[in-house]
Amino acid sequence: MAGTAVQRRLTWTVATVTGEVRETPSVRTLLLDVPGWAGHRAGQHLDVRLTAEDGYAAERSYSIATAAEEPVSITVERLDDGEVSPFLTDDLQVGEQFEVRGPVGGYFVWEKASGGPLLLLAGGSGIVPLRAILRERSRTGSDAPVRLLYSARSLPDVIYRAELDGYGGLDGVEVTYTLTRHQPPGWTGYARRVDAALLGEVAWPAGENPLAFVCGPTSFVETASQGLVGLGYRPGRVKTERFGGTGGA
């Protein structure tokens, strides 16, 4: 992996919001037009900078929600004590502009050549870069089999639900939800936080040498990644991305 990165200067560019998707009450996807965008790979993120009238500027990083070659979009979850995320989820209007730079990061990335079988473990809005990976797999016609395990508080908190349900076991993609707080009447699926036993039921056997991507809050990532190592996954095949607990973003 050494030497694979493109070393170039990342400059701030003014992006225009061209559309929005209200994913859940607290989550919004912003579709962006970024002139001169150099292209991204599935799993990378970008930096956002908002500037106030008094010159104060705040920067945050957000995962890119789309596959390579697709228009840039980010999916943002409102953190109530956050400074930037509530502005992006609630205030910003289609047609308005703000600054971005990227793409950033090259490790938590999947390309067709990365292969599979793929295990994607999402906690909450950790689904965002994993959705980009799923779209990249479809875009490139990869036949790598995928199992996605997505831990959400409730069904209405599931981001991209229609898109994910569209896989429905077809096309080599199996989607499993676990709803940790509220379950709809008649729910027969998992209803607890991800633990070693749950991983043992859902994850690919380690003998198939799967490639795992784990994204979510720190406690989720710690439990899930340790669980995979416990199942015999090679640590170098378990890529993690953690967020949350940063005092609000």
Added chain:
Amino acid sequence: MPPVFSRFRHRREVPDDAAGRLPPGQYLATGFPVLSAGPTPHTPLSTWTFSIERQDGSALKSWTWDEIQALPAETVTQDIHCVTRWTKLDTEWRGVSIDTLLGAVEHDSDYAMAFCDGGYTTNLPIEDLTDGKAWLAFEYGGEPLDPEHGGPARLLVPHLYFWKSAKWARGLRLMDTDEPGFWETYGYHMYGDPWLEQRYSGD
């Protein structure tokens, strides 16, 4: 001129004692966030060593856990700055000065590559590891360093972005020239001065 939002306001007040201690683009963290690229390694102390290696990977000097613990240790209070933009003030660490470790070997190298359990690496100039600027830390807040935060021992190089303070550190490989480590290969800055906002290559 960047787009300016009259509706966007600075929501978080920076306390007076923090003003001037927050590098550009950073905000004050309340917790202690965790960031790493893979699973947290758990190496038993009975097999743990910390080594200083030549450029070719041969060992110049190696310490067991007990030998590291027998070296003079310091308790230091430092502000730390993560490239993901959180800054945490007045963090308390206990560890051995890198001066003590490098002082145990003869070398004339200008750079070092820290290497770690889990395969992580990061590059540092020797002059940023010496003269009381860096430690091999094994306690945080008076307690043994939690594995999530890099225990049993991590580098502490608080004047650079925190990805340079390598978790699960197992040694330093001396180098004549600067070479990129893990994140540096993926476009992060070779040096990483938070006060110059050197986040990415070219910053």
